[in-house]
Amino acid sequence: MAFEFKLPDIGEGVVEGELTKWLVDEGAEVAEDTPLFEVLTDKVSAVIPSPRRGRVAKRHFGEGDVVPVGAVVLTIEESGAAPTAAASAPTAHAQAAPIASYVAAPAAPVAPVAPAAGATIAAPVTALTQANERVRAAPATRKLARSLGVDITRVAGTGDHGRVTQEDVTRAHAGASPAAAAPRASAPTAAVAPPRAPATPAAPVAPTALGADEVTKLLGLRRKISERMRHSRDTAAHFTYVDEVDFTAISALKDQLRDAGLRTTYLPFVMKAVAIVLQRPEFHSLNAHVDYQAGTLTKKAGVHLGIATATDAGLLVPVVQDVHGKSLRTLVGELSAVADAARANALPVASLSGSTFTITSLGKAGGMFATPIINQPEVAILGLHKIEKRPVVVGDAIVIRERMYMSCSFDHRIIDGHIGAAFVQAVRELLEAPALLLADLR
Amino acid sequence: MAASQPPPVEIAPLRVLRADGTILDPEFIDSVPASDIARLYAAMVAQRVYDDRMIKMQRQGRLGFYLACTGEEACAYGPAYALRDDDWMFPAYREPGVALWRGFPLQTWVDNLVGNCDDPVKGRQMPVHWSARAQNVVSISSPVGTQIPQCAGTAYAMRQRGDDAVAICFFGEGTSSEGDFHVGLNFAGVAKAPAIFFCRNNGYAISTPYEKTTATPHIALRALGYGIRGQVVDGNDLFAVIKAVREAAAFARAGHGPTLIEAKTYRLAAHSTSDDPKAYRSREEEAEAAAQDPLPRLRRWLEAQGLWDEAREQQTQAEASEAILAALARAEAKPHPPLTTLFDDVFAARTPLLEAQALELAAHLSSGDSAYRASGGH
Known part of the structure; x- marks a missing residue:
């Protein structure tokens, strides 16, 4: 059995x-x-x-x-x-x-287990609330609802006298309880509830062909991502700086390497350029961890790059260690191993921590620019976009070059605007003139 | 105003049995029948078996929560043995031994942990919050320190009535920095209440180390400020704990007032199943503490007296294991308390609001679309 x-x-x-x-x-x-x-x-x-x-x-x-x-x-x-x-x-x-x-059994009102349970819980409580009554909720709960974009008047309260609790709001936000998503005034009442006319006339009936909305719980990785993104947004003072980089020279190098048998993407070049710039004394504060509670900034000796990677389960950020000391060839191998492991959900836990700076590449879907969210406790993140041929003015002529936008977000609490800008310019210089990249390559 | 000499505060730890199992105070040993000591040791071994089983039960999802006594057994079984059955006891939460020693049925204790229909508190409390009325052991309160003023008040009431019983309460060193500690000890001192305040100083208030909860080197020193007797005792020495509690009880029964006993011990396990001491204690510290474990220490002495051996140890563990497994099997087979009892006992009679809620629940349960069952079952 x-x-x-x-x-x-x-x-x-x-x-x-x-x-x-x-x-x-x-x-x-x-x-x-x-x-x-x-x-x-x-x-x-x-x-x-x-x-x-x-x-x-x-x-x-x-x-x-x-x-x-x-x-x-x-x-x-x-x-x-x-x-x-x-x-x-x-x-x-x-x-x-x-x-x-x-x-x-004993703790049902706080157990958002299954939609079925949620529905049975919400019903008797809504029966106690008056339809047109002002929503009962603490200021902190209202603030939470506003921050999550939840209409608090549409949340079924499970607290005392129908008071809407923070759990109700988060539940409604997660969409766990069908009752929570229904307007209060027309929430289904339990069999024992005193009969009560709906406060508002029935709303126009929605088209039925689409079927029911799909409700899923935020669990596991998705939940972790939510929490970390929210935390980063809540604490870091993000500012994003965008510039356009000419990849024509790198593109030629990439072709040469391919002809010599080393197939690579653009990413390893960017990683090397970033590592070289981060090692310059004036940019040490960008390769760092901030601990705001302790009031400290730890400038990291080595450059360990987090590589934001899309997987079926959600975003993962595996880390490539010691980028400052690795050859392009090594990076190419490690990147593909790490990406494969991430997508197969086989990353060792240890490889998901310890990054000092993160690169997020939107690749071919790259759009023009974005506002990346910092992977805390780091203080900066570089977003890469699509490389495409664009007309560019060189001297007095219009020529076709391979171009890409880079969007770099910084934590303005730590990084002043001119430092952030100078960092992006320094990376751009190395990428546009790979001879400079070679000079410092290890 | 009459100036009087305050009672003494002894900070040199009272010790009878050395860690190697040899005796410092042979005279005291003579006052405890050897057969009693063997029984106490067997009960402490059994307690450790129970604790180990309960933690496994929790990890298997069969128990909501548990707190083990591991390493602090002498601080429960010693006082229980030293006192009379009519003395009142107010445990914190780590001393099921005080009730079990007095005959609280193992089955009832387990029924409470599981929260079934035979749980004296009807499944309404967290596991570990048991009640042993017949043993004069008062219900456990989750907020730390609640039991200290309760104990002081009970002791005072007994003195007013002319009883010669005493009341003892148990708490951790972290709790001694709570307000209720001050309230209880100050009142007991003023009233010369026959109370014993038994502080298990195991070094950590959950995860907060001793040094971060108080600047005093000994909790017992606080007795000075209340003008009551204070005593530091080696809490891993069953004999010393018995001696300290006996002396405190005699002092209280003679009308001299309360004693604050600080038993220096160590929690060898986690604070609870929700705690992970690896996060805040070093392995070296734990190993050092394990060398002071009250059980092997007592066993060495018993073996030297020819009162214990490996065969008896094995047999005691096997019997305890069998007893606890049988109790658990019975407890798990029993239904939960009927849901409709939820509204009982809060007031002598249900208030109109409670009555309305009870009706509403009853109607909901009979409506057929309820996720719950009306009575018992799971």
Whole structure:
């Protein structure tokens, strides 16, 4: 009989954990209490022991995956008819997701588990609120709603007397509860609610051909990305500087290398140029980590470049270490390995941290320019766009050159405008005259 | 105004048993029957087995939360043994031993952890917040320090009634920097209440190290400021803990007032299942503390007396394991308390608002589209 082991909430109110290490292979026999895997949550890192005896039929997540609490982590094909004492609880109980039963029953109003539960929770509460009543919510909740772009009058409050709580707002923002998205005035009332006429006449009915809106929860990587982006925007004073760079010379070099058997993109050239410029004393403060709480800026000795990489799961930023000391050829190899691993979701956790500066390349979809968000605790990020042939005035003639815009965002708390501008100009100089790049190449 | 000599504050730690299992104070040992010591040791070994099982249960998703006593067993079983059954006890949360020693059924303790229909507090509390009324052990409060004024007040009331029982409360050194500590100790000092304030100083207020919670070198020194007796004791020495609590109880019963006992110990496990001490303690420090573990220390002495051996150790662990697994199996098989009891016990009779909410819930549960079940079950 297959037992599905769901990730329990091993801290208080933890919603997910990173599976850091598998301790059993598929096909392995496990006893009760056999260590199954290690998980890292916001609060603890813990070894999870098996509640059952049997054979590991399937591991549903890989190392490094962020597993939502309640998700099936592994399936155990149970052996032996009678569970031994440690797991001799009736199977009906054990299989009904013990944690869910503890959480859902007494703590239902705060458990945004499934849309179904959300709907049943919201109904009796909205019944208590008066349709035309001013929304009850604390100023901090209103501010949160404004910052998330949530119309607070359309959020079903679960607090005292229908008070809208911060959880309600975040839930509505995430779209977890269908009830939360419905206008308060016409929220469905529970069977026991006193009958109450809708405050507003029925709105025009939307066309039905499209079907229902799709609601998904922000979990795992998407949630991490959201938090980090929000944090960066909330703390750093972003300013973005854009300039156009002539890539004609680099393009020719790239062709020469290709003919010599080294296929490369433009990125390694940019990485080398950035590393060389960052190592100049006047730009050390751009290759740095800021700790605003401690009030410190740590200028990093080495240049380790984060390379923003799109994956199916979302944005990841693997790090290429020691760019300052690596050849172009090495970088070409490492970049492709790192990108492959990221897309296969097989990046070692260690390779996702320690960057000192980040490059984000929009490649062929590059548009003209953008306002990249700094990958904190770094203080600057360089965005690359599409390289294309454009008409350029050289002397008094119009010629066709390979051109690209670079958008570089800086944390203005740390980086003054003229430093940021000078940095971009220095990178541009090296890229437009690769002979200069060669001079400092290591 | 009559000036009186304040009671003494002893900061040289009271110690009876050395870490190597040899005895400093043979006279005291004679006052404790050897068979009792073997029973106490067995109970402490069993406690460690229970704690280990409960942490695994939590990691398997079968228990919401747990706090282990590991490393501080002497601070629970020592006082429980030293006091009389009619003395009141106000535990913090790390001393299930005080109730279990007095006969609180293991099954009831486990029923509370699981929160089933036989939980005396009807599944409304977090796990670990048990109640043992029949054992004169008062419910556990989550806010730290709540039990200190409660203990002082109870002791005062008993003195007013002419009882010769005492009240003891347990708390950590972090709690001794909370307001309730001042309120309780000051009042008990003024009232000469027969109270024992038992501070388990395990070095950390969850993750905050001792040095960041107070500048005093010894918590017991605070007794000076309240004009009460103070005593530092080696909290990993079961004999010393028994001796300190006995002396404090005798002092209180004689009408001299309260004692603040500071038991220096160490929490060998995490604060709770939501805590990870690797983040704030060094491995070296933990290894050093493990060498002071109260259990091996006591075992060395018992073995030297011919009262213990490896076979008994194995048997005690096996029996404890069997007992806790059986209790857990029974506890997990029981249904949760009926959802409709949710509105009981807050007031003697339901208020109109509670009554209305109860009706609304009942209607919702019978409407057929509820995600919950009306009674018991999961």
